[in-house]
Amino acid sequence: AQSVTQLDSQVPVFEEAPVELRCNYSSSVSVYLFWYVQYPNQGLQLLLKYLSGSTLVKGINGFEAEFNKSQTSFHLRKPSVHISDTAEYFCAVSQGGYQKVTFGIGTKLQVIP
């Protein structure tokens, strides 16, 4: 079985400040890891993914995430946030093949002007 824990349900941050959204996962086998972003009343959009190789993954909109196998974490970071980054962010894990993807409960990022 696999699971995803997003430790913060809401994260307020001032514009142009850095942000980190935390994600921890559990799985008995190797996994693929994903971050998605959801704007209000819209579907989810893939931000970035970790499949293998370099543990630092860069995505769209200036976001990046680091895979840490020993800590089973995949935290999302951005050095300077913009108002347009206000959205909900979901971490997800899959064991590959056509195994289902398990999502965290989401973290709402609120960027304060």
Added chain:
Amino acid sequence: DGGITQSPKYLFRKEGQNVTLSCEQNLNHDAMYWYRQDPGQGLRLIYYSQIVNDFQKGDIAEGYSVSREKKESFPLTVTSAQKNPTAFYLCASRDGQGGYGYTFGSGTRLTVV
């Protein structure tokens, strides 16, 4: 451009009525998924299909039904047996095995009155 189309965007139904949500994709993806999203609960898998004329129950299939007669289409019926149908419903598709993230539709918000 390829993508997933969900319709309608908003849907209102009276309690006790069945309702069908449409999901169409032109990405030539093999696998399609239906998720339900409720505030604070993340995304929960209702049904998924990896191939035409075959589908499997997800974690919360009770009160829902699906069909997959064409590769492009995966409609979801919310039946009167679903005790709490008001939610945001997301359709997604995926190609390849595990290393690819989902492509999501823009969602259908169902309100039962």
